[in-house]
Each structure stands twice: as C-alpha cells, then as structure tokens.
Amino acid sequence: MADGSIGLWTVPLAVLGGAIRVSTPFLFVSLGECITERSGRINLGLEGTLVMGAMSAYGISYLTGSPWLGVLAAGITGALLGALHAGICSLPRVNDVAVGIALMLFGTGLAFYLGKPLIEPTAPRLPAIDFGWWSDIPQVRAALRINVLFLIGVVLAPILYWAFRITRWGLLIRTAGESSDAARAMGHSVLLIRLRATMVGGFLAGIGGSFLSLFYPGSWNEGLSSGQGITAVALVIFARWDPLLCLWASLAFGGAAALGPALQSVGVTSGYHLFNAAPYILTLAIMIITCSPKRTLTGAPAELSITR
Amino acid sequence: MIIGEPPPPSGAFGVDALAMTMRFGDFLALDNVELKVRPGSFHALLGENGAGKSTLVKCIMGYYHATEGDILVGGREQAIANPKDAHALGLGMVYQHFTLVPAMTVAENLVLARDDVPAVVNWPKEMKELEAFLARMPFKVPLAAKVSDISAGERQKCEILKQLYLKRRFLILDEPTSVLTPAEADEVLGMLRDMVVKGELTILMITHKFREVMAFADEVTILRRGKLAGAGKVSELTPDAMARTMIGAEELTVQPPRTGEAGKARLELEKLRALDDAGAMAVHDVSLTVRAGEIVGIAGVSGNGQRQLVEVLAGQREAEGGEIRVAGDPYHASREEMRRHNMSLLPEEPLKNACVGGMSVADNIAFREFDRAPFASGGWWLNRGAFRDDAKKKIRKYKIKTRTPETPISALSGGNVQRAVLARELASDVEVLIAANPCFGLDFAAVAQIHAEIMAARNRGAAVLLVSEDLDELLELSDRLVVMFHGEFVYEARTSEADLTEVGRHMAGH
Numbered sequence: 001m002a003d004g005s006i007g008l009w010t011v012p013l014a015v016l017g018g019a020i021r022v023s024t025p026f027l028f029v030s031l032g033e034c035i036t037e038r039s040g041r042i043n044l045g046l047e048g049t050l051v052m053g054a055m056s057a058y059g060i061s062y063l064t065g066s067p068w069l070g071v072l073a074a075g076i077t078g079a080l081l082g083a084l085h086a087g088i089c090s091l092p093r094v095n096d097v098a099v100g101i102a103l104m105l106f107g108t109g110l111a112f113y114l115g116k117p118l119i120e121p122t123a124p125r126l127p128a129i130d131f132g133w134w135s136d137i138p139q140v141r142a143a144l145r146i147n148v149l150f151l152i153g154v155v156l157a158p159i160l161y162w163a164f165r166i167t168r169w170g171l172l173i174r175t176a177g178e179s180s181d182a183a184r185a186m187g188h189s190v191l192l193i194r195l196r197a198t199m200v201g202g203f204l205a206g207i208g209g210s211f212l213s214l215f216y217p218g219s220w221n222e223g224l225s226s227g228q229g230i231t232a233v234a235l236v237i238f239a240r241w242d243p244l245l246c247l248w249a250s251l252a253f254g255g256a257a258a259l260g261p262a263l264q265s266v267g268v269t270s271g272y273h274l275f276n277a278a279p280y281i282l283t284l285a286i287m288i289i290t291c292s293p294k295r296t297l298t299g300a301p302a303e304l305s306i307t308r
Numbered sequence: 309m310i311i312g313e314p315p316p317p318s319g320a321f322g323v324d325a326l327a328m329t330m331r332f333g334d335f336l337a338l339d340n341v342e343l344k345v346r347p348g349s350f351h352a353l354l355g356e357n358g359a360g361k362s363t364l365v366k367c368i369m370g371y372y373h374a375t376e377g378d379i380l381v382g383g384r385e386q387a388i389a390n391p392k393d394a395h396a397l398g399l400g401m402v403y404q405h406f407t408l409v410p411a412m413t414v415a416e417n418l419v420l421a422r423d424d425v426p427a428v429v430n431w432p433k434e435m436k437e438l439e440a441f442l443a444r445m446p447f448k449v450p451l452a453a454k455v456s457d458i459s460a461g462e463r464q465k466c467e468i469l470k471q472l473y474l475k476r477r478f479l480i481l482d483e484p485t486s487v488l489t490p491a492e493a494d495e496v497l498g499m500l501r502d503m504v505v506k507g508e509l510t511i512l513m514i515t516h517k518f519r520e521v522m523a524f525a526d527e528v529t530i531l532r533r534g535k536l537a538g539a540g541k542v543s544e545l546t547p548d549a550m551a552r553t554m555i556g557a558e559e560l561t562v563q564p565p566r567t568g569e570a571g572k573a574r575l576e577l578e579k580l581r582a583l584d585d586a587g588a589m590a591v592h593d594v595s596l597t598v599r600a601g602e603i604v605g606i607a608g609v610s611g612n613g614q615r616q617l618v619e620v621l622a623g624q625r626e627a628e629g630g631e632i633r634v635a636g637d638p639y640h641a642s643r644e645e646m647r648r649h650n651m652s653l654l655p656e657e658p659l660k661n662a663c664v665g666g667m668s669v670a671d672n673i674a675f676r677e678f679d680r681a682p683f684a685s686g687g688w689w690l691n692r693g694a695f696r697d698d699a700k701k702k703i704r705k706y707k708i709k710t711r712t713p714e715t716p717i718s719a720l721s722g723g724n725v726q727r728a729v730l731a732r733e734l735a736s737d738v739e740v741l742i743a744a745n746p747c748f749g750l751d752f753a754a755v756a757q758i759h760a761e762i763m764a765a766r767n768r769g770a771a772v773l774l775v776s777e778d779l780d781e782l783l784e785l786s787d788r789l790v791v792m793f794h795g796e797f798v799y800e801a802r803t804s805e806a807d808l809t810e811v812g813r814h815m816a817g818h
Contacts, residue, residue, distance in 0.1 A: 166429045
C-alpha cells in the first residue's frame, strides 16, 4: 500500500472518482441515444460515432490548440454520422439495427484510418475544476478533479427530462416514437423528426467521444473506446428511456469500470482482468434480470424495431 | 388556409364530391362517384369492404389525389393538396384505427394535435383551458389519465373531442362504433346528432351497421365496387333495400338451420389465467364448458382478455395457471394433441395468426397435414403434386378467389385469406372449433359463408367457442352467451333467453 493514511478507503474513493470520470462518455452517449430511441429509432452506430468524435476532437484540438473547438468538431462529426444513419433508414425496407452495425464498423474504421497520424502528437486537453481544494489527501483531490463536460451532462439530464414533457419538440419526438400513425395523422413528417433526433443523438455521442481523447484517458489510440458506445446503448434500455435514470445508470457503469484499477491501486492484483470486465458483466446481468420473454419492456417506445 | 382567401362561413357546411374517379395503376377504385353531403346533416356512407368508401373520404381529406373529379367545400371548389389544407378548411376525420398516442395523457394528446403547439407548453394554463373546453362538451374524458389506461369507448370519445377541440365543423367518422358497446355507441352518436341538429356540425359516417344508419342518419350514399349504387333519404329506405343495393346480384350462402342437441362436454377450461404483454393479469380464473354440438359465444368489448384467452387455446401464449381439458384429457396445444382431438382454430387477423404470408395458398392450406401421406412420403419427402391437387379441390369447394394455387397467400383479399384458413381447418372432422372475430372486416358473401360453415360444424357435432366483438354475430350463431369483462366471465345465459340490455350492461362493466 503506497499511502497508509487512508488505507482501504482508497477503493470507494477511487470508485467514486472513477464513476465521475469514466461515466461521462456513457452519459453523453446514453442521453443522445435516449433522444434517438424516443423518436422510434435505434442507432447502434454510436460506437462508431464515439470513436470518430474522439479522433476528430483530438485532431482539431491539436491543429487549433483549442480543446473546445475539438469538442465542437466532435459534435458536428457525430451529427453528420447521425444524419447518415437517419438518411439511410428513411429509405424503404431498411432495418435500423443493420444500418447501425454497418455504421459502427464504418465509424471505427474511418477513425482508425484518419487518426493514424494523431497517435504520436499531444493535443491540448480539456480543463477540470478542482472541487477537492479543501482536502490535503491527494486521493480525495484526484477524485474530485471534475471535468466540465461531466457537469454539462449532469445538467443536461434533467433538462431533457423536462423537455420531453413540456416542449413542443419533446412531445413531437415522443409522438413519433410511440405512434407514427398518430404523428402522420397530425400532418408531421416522422422521417424528419427522426432525422433531427438522430442528429442530436449523434451530436451528443460525438461530444462523449471528445471526452475520451481530450480528458480521460486523454490521448488518441485505437483501443480508446473498447465498446463503451455499445454499452451505453444497452444502458438506455436499462434506464427505461428516462434521461434521469440514464444519469444514475451511467454513474453505476462508470463506477463498475473503475473497480479494476481501484483494486489494483490497493494491491489486489489477482483477477484484475476479471474486475475490468465488471461493466460488461453488469450489462449482461441487468439484461437478464430486467427482460422477460413473457412481457414487453415497460416504457419502451412502441415504434422501436426491437419492441414491435 | 390559403392566404388571401376569405375564411369559410361559420357553423356547419356541406361537402360535395363530384364525378370522382380514382385509379391505382390498373385498378379502378372509384368510378365516377358522386357524394353530396348537405350542410348540417348526418350522412351515412355505406358499402362493403373494398367498395371505395375509404378511398373516397381520403380523397376529400387530401391523402389521395383523385385522378378526376372536383371537391366543393361549402359550395366552393377547393384544391385540397394534403390533410393540412383539409384541416384549414375545417374538415376533420376520426380514423378507424386510433390516432391517439397510448403512452401519453389525454391532455398531452389534445394539445399536441393543435397546429400551434407552443415551443414550451405552459401546462397549468393549458389544463385550465382544456377544462373550460370540456365543460362545454357533451361528454367527459379524464384529462390526466394515460390513453393506454382508459377504455376503448373513452378513447373513441377522445378522438371525437380532439376534432371538436380543433374546431372542425365537418367531421368524417370511419366506423366509429366498432369498439363501442351498443349503449356507448348510442350515447356518442346521439350527442353528435344533437350538435348536427343545432347546426354546429356536419357529419359523414362510414359504417356497415344499418341500425345506426336508421337511428341517426338523415341521408345515405351507398357504394358498390367503386361505383355509386344508390343514395337517398334514410326515412324512405329500409335496411333490406340498403343491403340489396350494397351487395348487388351476388348470391349469399344459405346458413343451414340449427339441428341436434348438445352432447357431452368437449372443451373444458378450469380457473385458466394468463398475462398480457405488459405482464398484467389479462385472463383471470375463467372456467367454462363447451359441449359437443354447441356454440358458446364470448361477448365483450375488445381488450378485455379475449385475445389472450384465444392465444392460450391456440398455443401462442403460456397459461399462468389453471387447466384446459379436451374430451377429458389435459390439453397443452401441442401439434399431436391438436391432431388427436381434431382441434380447429380460426384466429383473428388470419393472415398474421394462421398463415405464412409469403408462402403459397396451396402450402398454407396443407399446413395441418403436410408431413403425412398423401402430402409426404416417409414423413419428409414432400409430394408437390398432392399439395396442388388438394388445394385445387378446396379452392373450388370453398370458393377461394386466387389466380393460382401457387400465388402467395398475402396477395389475397381478407375474405379469401379467411376462406383458405376455413378450408384448411374445417376440411376434416372437427371436434373442437375455436373462432375469434372470424368475420372482422369481411364482405357479406364471406360472412354468410363463414357463418354457414360454423353452423354446419356445430350441427355435425363440433364444440364451438366463438369469441367475437360483434354482438349481432353472437346472437345469430351461439347457443349460449358469455360476457367477458376485465378478464373474467361476468354473465352467462342461453342466447334465446339473453336480455340485450343486461348483456350490454355487463359488457360495459356495470
């Protein structure tokens, strides 16, 4: 044990810090996917969007010297990929799940290809706010160095929760997702609503990607995401399409992902890779517990291809 | 509203559709049809399935653009390019399929339907305005309830209220009472009738129920196969005359008379329970005995557990508890048991529940016996010739209209799909027959044929369980009548002694 002063408290503290740090991409991708799925479409391509976002954010941050321009670039890249997904899906007889898988491979492949020259250089990173200034303990200070993007995400979740209820756009997105017949009978274009919802979803997922390359881990390499985008899509189902639950679920997944490194830091090294698999095991376990062959999921948008 | 045009006159107005012709490729859906709805009248549009009623009103509402013909709104010619134009003119339509969003509240659905939904909805203010609006309306709906939680009758009232909330003054109703009990239907139509009499509203109602035409409509237009078959004042017509105009010269299958007495118990349900897709109890401890040579009818408004009950009997859903016995043996809907007990099934939506749409008519007809002689040798080598020969025989016997036995069954009309299922299910000796809404959406000829076949099966000694939302059908066919409400059997009587008001009361859960 490197620091005897707080002993085993290192583990929960590291898990908390990890939850805040690791959950940010989960949070952005799941909020984005929440919007898309509420409009009646599932976008599995967000894994590709996440990686493309990470790559473009890193590239732009490196070229311009401004990490915030990088974040913006990541969002725009994500929105474009979302538009591509929505565009293909608006063709007749196209399955959104299949398109999503294709775009996932396309996005990651393209990011690896374009990102080759970015592995070596170092780009300016996003700033963090030090909420641990009151403490002398380095672990506490480390855990409470909180990134601005995380704070934005935390504010965004309740805003979305309300937006689905009291704004015109929120109601329209829900209508398109619950009954496209009803939306059409009111004279709205379901495809247009879904295009916009998928673009916003892609925008948020891209920002989630920028966090990966510009804050934590904070560099660009090909193993950056390791399936976080796809895990976040599953997380939306677990969160029952509720933005507030998405926030809590993201924190839980972030905490699970931080478990392995946290245990390693106090000297528990056996089963390290097993603990690293915690988020995936959590995904599986949650899916098994919450799904039943006999009933449909409560809260699921009725137009979603997986519930229809 | 087209900018620059003066607004249409206030109060009820009429709509005339003149010389309407609508072509879909080679198919002539409307052929020079005329429809004149006078302002402030209750007009019924009658016709069989496929007669062109829906096409005609969809042309008026701007969903379709007629190949030829003109539409006059309030006496002035209007080019209605899309539903929004129709709405701007004050035209509204209540669809047969609900267009409310089930996961949202009634209030959300009403506000959402407006053209000018504010970017941020001020709910307290909107609720106050909605309550003020409801206070002026003849019927009430719970504003804060989710649409998925209210009854079918309330949903239909909501649909109509939505149109009134949007200040529509010409209302098209497409089979508005198909999900209502007779009492609810009378209530809703009666209130609309009052608004028509006051001159606030003009109504065009698509229907096939003569009772409602006689009771509520002033005038009627009858279509047959895309052509105008007749029109006139309801007071000068009889149901018989209207029916004859609707069907034309086509001969209907004559239903055999009811013969023979009920025998031994064949199908027994004991404390059967089943869940719906959301995991809620849909069928709650129902017990019932159907005897040989007897038709037991299950009445009820749709959504009271009938679908789940039939799915359990068909093997499409697992029962949560209870027992099914056929001829005394426990029954789990396996193929072997179905064959041993000669179980037959006519499920609702036959194309979805009893057919494989992409496979041929011949294959679909052979499903029950396809791996036995003469269709197969040794249980695996299929003899295509036998499929075709058998199908040809049954296509002739059951008057299935298909181009060839090899045509995919999904290409057939609803009536002919049901005839093909009938041919498959009733060809051999039937001991137990379960039928669910077997005539839903079918034309007179198909209905007459299906009713005749069901009665014939009963006379041959089959135990028949007939689940239907059509009370007239049940009164005509069944020996015994059971009412299902909220997953339970709440009323039972011999059909000959059943009291209609009593039945209606139990259907509505009072």
